[in-house]
Every structure is written in C-alpha cells, then in structure tokens.
Amino acid sequence: MKLNELYQTIILEHYKEPHNVGELLNADIESRGYNESCGDDVRLFVKLDDEKKIDEIRFKGKGCAISQSSTSMMTDAIKGKTIDEALLFVDSFKSMLKGEKQFSDEGDYEELSSLKGVLEFPVRVKCATLSWNTVRNGLLQFKSKENETTKVATTIHDEE
Amino acid sequence: MFNTEKIISDFPILQRKVNGGKRLVYLDSAATSQKPLSVIKAMDDYYRLYNANVHRGVYSLGYEATEAYELSRKKVAKFINAQTENIIFTRNASEAINLVASSWGRANFRSGDEILLTPMEHHSNLIPWQLIAQQTGAKLKFIPLIEPGILDIEQLPQLISEKTKFVSVVHSSNTLGTINPIEKIISHAHAYGAKILIDASQSVPHFSVDVQKLDCDFLVFSGHKMCAPTGIGCLFGKTELLDAMPPYMGGGEMISEVQLEFSSYREIPWKFEAGTPNISAAIGLGVAVDYLSSLGMYNIRQHEIELTNYALSVLQEVDEIEMYGPTENRGGVISFNIGDAHAHDVSTILDEDGICVRAGHNCTQPLVRWLGVPAVARASFYVYNTKEDVDALAASLKKVQEVFSFAAAK
Ligand SMILES: Cc1ncc(COP(=O)(O)O)c(C=O)c1O
8 A cells, every 4th residue: 555655664763763853053054944835844953074074963843754754864874974975865865756766775775765655645755855955955055155164054945 | 404415416526536436525625615516617608608808898798798797796795795896806815915904004004003913814814914014114913812722802902002003803713713703803993993804714605794794894705715716805895995095906997097197096896906807716706605695604604513513523532633723613624633643644644545634834824833733634624525524534534543553652
C-alpha cells in the first residue's frame, strides 16, 4: 500500500525522536525556511570547523512526519562535509525527491532512501524538500560572503 | 424534510470516485463548496446563449446579459434582506474587505484612531487592516479570546471608546466554528459611533442572515462557499456610507461623465464595479441563492447542527483526539488533532480513503498559535454531507492511529 511506503518505520522513528535538535548560539550560518501552505517552519544552525567543514548542525521547528524526518536525516547526512560537498549532495538528493534522478540507497543515502515514498504523493514533496532548500540557501549565502565567518541569517519561503 | 439523497444527486462531482474507486467524502466546504448542476448549467447557458458584455451593448444580447447580471444582484439582496443598490459585486470576500479598508479607511482614519478586530479573523480580515493602519497611523486592537475559543466580550466596554473608528469581526469562525455574538458587538460599536463590518463568509452560506435586523454597516461574503462559482463575492454597505466613500478602483462601468482631467462617477453599486465583471459567476451566484432558498436556510442550519452534534459525539470516541472550539452555538466546522500526528499527515492518510479535509492553519495563523499547536486538521460540513460521511471520517482516523501507533508506543 502507498501509505506504508510513505510512513516507513525509519521515518516515524526520526519523527518521534529527531536527531540534532536545538539551537547553536555561535552558529556561522542560520537559515530559516517556511512553508506557508501548511505552516511548517524550520530553523537551521550550522557551525563550521577550521577547514570549513560542517562541524555541527542543529534544527528547530515543528512540522509533519515527512518534513521532520527529512530534516533529521539531512542533518545526520551532511555533518562532516565541506560546504561544496554539502551543496552537491543537497542538489543530488533534491533531484531524487523531485523524481528527476533515481533514488540511491547507498552510503549517505541509506536512511534517506526511506523518503522515496513521497514520489507517490506529489503534494507532499515540498514537505520533504523544505529543510534541504533551507540549508542550501544558508550555505549559498555564506559562500557569497566569500567565506567570511560572519553570521548569515536567511529566510526562504518554500515554493517547491 | 431534508432529503440528502436528492441533494447529493444535484452535485455532479459527488458522483465521482477518487483514489482507486473510493467514494468522494468531501469535508472541506469551509474552504469552498461544491456546485449543483443548476449553477453549472446557468453559467454554461450564459456562454452558449447570450454571452455579451453588461451595461454596454444596445443590442438584445447585451440587454439579456445585463438583465441576468442585475437579476442576480436582486436575488442576493433579497437573500440577506438588503436593498439591491447596496449589493456590490466583488471577486470574493477578501476583495470586499480590501475595498472597505482602502476606500472608507483612507478617507476616515487619522493617526491614533483605533480599529478593533479579533484574534480569530481569517487573514483576509486582518491584513487589509494592517495595511491601512500602516498607511494612516491608526492602531489595531483585539478583543481577547478565552477558552474554548470564544470572544471575551465582557472586555468590550474597556476596548471600545471614542477613539474606535472601525470594528471588523468574523460572524462564524472558519477554524473554531464559533458563532460570535455580533449583535452585541454591533450595538457596542454604534454606541461610540464606530462603523462595523461583519465577515459573513462562513455564515451567509449556512444560515439566514438579515442585514437590516443586524444593523451592521458593512457585510461581506464569497460566492464560492455557497454553491456559486469562484470569482464572485459580495459587499453589502449602507447607502450613506457607500455614497460618501471614494471609488476603490477606476475604469469603465463605474463612471458617469469622463473629461481628460476629471470624471464623475455612477451611483452605487456601479461606482464600485470598475471594469467588466465576472458576469457568468454573478449569474451562477443568483442561481446558487435560488438553490439554497429552495432547500431553506432554516433547514440547512438544522441539518448542519444535527450533523455537527453527531460528529462531535462520534469523533469524541476516537483515541487521542483533541477537538477545538465551543460545544454549543457553533457552525459545521470541527478542527482537531490526533495525538502526535501532524495535521498534514492526517490529511494524507484520510485522502487515501477519499476523504478531503483541510490541514494547516486555515488562514488563521494567530488563532492556531493561540491554540498552541503547529497546525490543525479541519472537517467542515454542508448541505450534501451525511452521517455516513462522519462515520467514514471516524473510521479513517483509526488508520492514522495505526500508522502512528509506533510513534505513540515508544
Ligand atoms: C471567515 C472567512 N473570511 C474570509 C475568507 C476569505 O474568502 P475568499 O478567499 O473567498 O476571499 C474565508 C475563506 O477562506 C473565510 O473562511
């Protein structure tokens, strides 16, 4: 059944006990995403290490099982990546969520592949992409400031 | 008696199946209602048989179109016990509120004036007042909410004063179902010379509303929530107020004499109807009013009371459900949450069974914030809904628990 594929156990586990929840007071990047149609709201905090790798990432916000689990898994997956690696990864996974690219279940994608079920629910895709767009926006803003370690705070209103 | 079987057969869409052969259980009429065949046919007839612009052509087609358009205005006026010239056609309730806020507001608000609203307003009855307040220096005030989602009208004497120039209040809440004591609010407002607008978007479709008895200054509603098509709404306004207000938009149809540097305007209601209106939708609205009148607004209200009480009692039995809003004196709207499940997930799971409910903030963000939840799911009822629909909802909600039982068990 379609529903069982959407609400897989891993997704419900992440929904019930999301990873990397909280705020980072000394974050290098702060980014907020808002989905007007359902009221989902996510705030992401990223701390970089000396090599500009993602050292810590946390999130705050309330949302549906799809958006919460997607955010939780995203934070697990991009930790340790450089900004450019993270951006490539984000774009790659977004393509999968939009059905433009085959889902992978290897490596970083192992848990994330549980989100494959949203492909059957077009109106729910944006629940899954919200935090990915939000982190992407934050990382790009940071890059455009030429890697100065200043705090960037951005907000997107998710359209996708 | 209310013959729902017959009524259901009047609505072509209710005959269709969704999601692999499931019966369509449409529980989102507070967002927009379905349309009976008579309304669809009236619009079709206009385009097939007498499509022409209104108030322009001298030829008979143009005359027929104008007659049909103006007949709808008469029907709508009678429906809410107004005079015909006091009914202005707009696109929807939102446009009607914007018209009043802009036109009346710009002419009358001065810095320090107060506009009294409530925290349960639809965004449509909040943002237009925020905009005009920013432009004029007027201040917004709010009648506070108390449990279980009703207005604390004991506070009215402290909230309304000579400074209060305008009050705008929803008649029946699209999220809580609360029917507000607008008669009291209207008389308080008038005691201080304030003007008052009633957002009747969720009342005019569901029970009889009499603008003369209410003595409100303005009243607005949308056609699409009362069996009419989208793209047509109404503003009722008192003559002396409408006459004194400057036009909201300029263009054809609203003018009398036009010079290069200045113009004079037509009398109401046309002064506020610039440009070619949504003719077919207006005609559809007239037929929708006929349809509702044939069922009887009293009967519709009784049907919805019965259905709502039934739903409140059946849904009460669903584990972990939390329902919002008062238990009495409410419209056919029930907002709820189930345990930890987000309303969005609830809506997806119900949709698999062919059940349509709204999920989110229902365009009432401040109200949902007041409820202290991220979102709500909402079931709303209309003339074609039945106890079977409520039973289908209750049964499907059990599936929500099955899906989320893992989460609950942990
Ligand atoms: C109470 C209330 N006011 C205003 C509106 C706005 O109606 P519309 O979007 O048709 O302008 C709605 C509809 O959602 C409503 O329920």
